Amino acid sequence: MxxxxxxxxxxxxxxxxxxxxxxxxxxxxxxxxxxxxxxxxxxxxxxxxxxxxxxxxxxxxxETVDVSHTEMGHRLVFPVQWVNRPNASFRGFSGTVAQGFVKVGDDIRVTASGQTAKVAEIVTMDGQLQQASSGNAITLRLNKEIDASRGDVLSLTEKPLEMTDQFEATLIWMDQEAGLVGRSYELKLATQWANASITNIKYRVDVNTMLHEAVPKLSLNDICICTLATSKPL
Structure with missing residues (x-):
């Protein structure tokens, strides 16, 4: 001004x-x-x-902007950051709730393996909670042992997450080297890593006119709608 x-x-x-x-x-x-x-x-x-x-x-x-996404209808998305085992009598899964909410007694499902268990405790640095929602950093202790580790994603059994190795995404390209169809890249999704390749560039968005433009590659600062293929389901 x-x-x-x-x-x-x-x-x-x-x-x-x-x-x-x-x-x-x-x-x-x-x-x-x-x-x-x-x-x-x-x-x-x-x-x-x-x-x-x-x-x-x-x-x-x-300070007044609502950045939470705790609507009751949202599916729980809980990426496991690490397996918390401070002693032989405690084993929990630590991370930050990315979406939705979880409460004690909920049935939890490991997205990749389909294993299920029930939430016995929700533990935080400030004590236990009965319910946690989007943005909360927590540790979930379950009522039985399940096989899960960093990179796994937990959801509610009644609202399971879908997995896929092909999907459409909006990419904002921030590298001087062009993004090319068929080239392999590293993709990070929450705590998961996978190899990914661009299978098709549908169009680039012109930020001045919002028109869609056909392009053969992704250049610096381009915003493009692309289809991706990953080395494993995510």
Whole structure:
């Protein structure tokens, strides 16, 4: 905002142009904040240079954004970070709930093997919980031994996750070396690793017009819709 002398008119023009541009992007809401990183205007405290603005500061807005995904209908996704065995009498699976929720008594399934067990305890650094949800770092102790290790993903038995070795994904290419169809790459999904190859580049998204363009490869900063094949089901 310092480059336009904190004038309201340029800010309103940019805001309206972006709202028009983003109509097809399916944002739940758009909040525009007049900022100056040079002077810290409206970053953490309201700026005296923008008396015409009555909205939140940047940090104030970020503190109110709901980043949790704990809706009851969401499937549990719990990637195992490590097997926690501090002594011979305790064995649990530690990680962060990526999606959904889990509670004591739930039937849990190892996605890859199909083995099942019941949640006996949910343990955290601050004590035990009866229920954990998206974003919680926890250790699950089960009522019996199952074969699971780092990279495995746990879900609810009644809402199992699907696995596949071929899928479509949006790739944002951030390497100077081009991404090529058929070349093998390393893919990391939560705590899992696999080899993956691009089998088809459907199109590139032009970020200025949102039009779809046919391209033979992925270049630096390209956003492309691609199909991938992995060395094992994920």
């Amino acid at each position: 310092d480059t336009v002398d904190f004038a309201e008119a340029p800010f309103e023009t940019i805001r309206e142009r972006f709202r028009d541009f983003a109509q097809d992007l399916n944002f739940e809401s758009i909040t525009a904040i007049p900022l100056s990183a040079l002077r810290g205007d409206n970053i953490s405290s309201r700026s005296p240079h923008t008396p015409w603005y009555s909205g939140p500061t940047l940090t104030g807005f970020l």
